[in-house]
Amino acid sequence: MSQARERGIPDATVARLPLYLRALNGLAERATATVSSEDLAVAAGVNSAKLRKDLSHLGSYGTRGVGYDVQYLIYQISRELGLTQDWAVAIVGVGNLGRALANYGGFVSRGFRVAALFDADKGVVGERLVGMAVDHIDELESVIDTRGVSIVVIATPATAAQQVADRVIAAGITSILNFAPVVLTVPDGVDVRKVDLSTELQILAFHEQRKADRETGSPIMAETWAEAMDA
Amino acid sequence: MSQARERGIPDATVARLPLYLRALNGLAERATATVSSEDLAVAAGVNSAKLRKDLSHLGSYGTRGVGYDVQYLIYQISRELGLTQDWAVAIVGVGNLGRALANYGGFVSRGFRVAALFDADKGVVGERLVGMAVDHIDELESVIDTRGVSIVVIATPATAAQQVADRVIAAGITSILNFAPVVLTVPDGVDVRKVDLSTELQILAFHEQRKADRETGSPIMAETWAEAMDA
DNA sequence: GTACCTTTGTGAAGCTATGCACAAAGTGCG
DNA sequence: CGCACTTTGTGCATAGCTTCACAAAGGTAC
The missing domain is CATH 1.10.10.10 (Winged helix-like DNA-binding domain superfamily/Winged helix DNA-binding domain)
Known part of the structure; x- marks a missing residue:
């Protein structure tokens, strides 16, 4: 039932x-x-x-x-x-993170296929990664279209992320995984998930501080705003 | 109030x-x-x-x-x-992801300092990243202790993650950020946050599939278990 | 000082998620 | 076949989170 x-x-x-x-x-x-x-x-x-x-x-x-x-x-x-079908994924931004993502085995093994890599840096364009040449960002729309990309991973610097999002959405993409530390503004019907590395650390730091405070018995740090501003 | x-x-x-x-x-x-x-x-x-x-x-x-x-x-x-204090972070596993994390600017700018890097591969040990030499995993406990590390980031392959977790917890660590795709078993009092790249893609795929189904009007893919097993 | 405007902080209602506890459904043995 | 055992699927109570809506509080102009 x-x-x-x-x-x-x-x-x-x-x-x-x-x-x-x-x-x-x-x-x-x-x-x-x-x-x-x-x-x-x-x-x-x-x-x-x-x-x-x-x-x-x-x-x-x-x-x-x-x-x-x-x-x-x-x-x-x-x-x-939806993993019984094959998803073509594009990674935008081939810096350290983009490379790590492209090489990450967990993608391929679960029905995701890296179908395109993009970067704005001409020095990186043409480089081959996991059997795939890096395309220039100018080719974004045409490559997304010809290779049937349906999910885009944004691994660019924060400043470029919104612009990239706008372009891929205009190209028909409705699913974005965002690693850049910015809040993307997107129209209804577009799904954005974000992964923020420093957010996770900050949450850990909060709990770690709590534990430390509890042990020493001190209530909460008593430093005042004025004191802190002097530093 | x-x-x-x-x-x-x-x-x-x-x-x-x-x-x-x-x-x-x-x-x-x-x-x-x-x-x-x-x-x-x-x-x-x-x-x-x-x-x-x-x-x-x-x-x-x-x-x-x-x-x-x-x-x-x-x-x-x-x-x-807890960001008004300085947190010493160790990264275990200097593969693609570990390197990306070490180079990620967002850490440093928020009170987090990469204080140690570890790897099991002797070919990587000694290499310098962000002004920091990679230590061998054998040094884990002693380096964590001497450098006052309080948060550990696990960026190893899945098979090594639990072992690393056990060791750092034994060394007194109570906050772990885990990038390896495994469920870590830890004692009470230890906080683990996990970031799973392929999980996020799978959630996107779910929603993307929903959108596609709605457009075509098809209910849910009608493929049967038996058919799928033939493939 | 008073009247009016803006914006916070929060009580209360509604919604979603969690976990217990158990009836229903199945297995397997004698 | 019937009885004892296992394990699912779910009704229900509870806890937690979100959102609305508004009184209270502060600012500004005259």
């Missing part, structure tokens, strides 16, 4: 599906045929009731008294995420 | 503070003295009521009828996040 199937899997659930998929692939490698929600939940690091509820949004793919068939569940999650 | 001040800023709020900080720094560069919650919310891409409630968790730092003093708010958020 999956009336929840059509129209709307919760975002929180969608965000966890890749996690389950990874755990399942690990089990598959060790030739495990079936797995209980309890065991899979441990492998994925979540609560088992949550895992069952997440999976129930996709349909009723388990067998009571037995668990889930690993291969079958891998297939169902992959299909739901 | 900020009784919410002591004990517990919501996680969702903490996760947004770096975003506000970035928007504020943008305003400060353009010499803006004060900003309303409405304008700052637009710059950060959030709802203004949410922004006000987030800031109210830190204290009552605005002026009714005027808005927030940009410099003062930057200071308060920085202090709350």
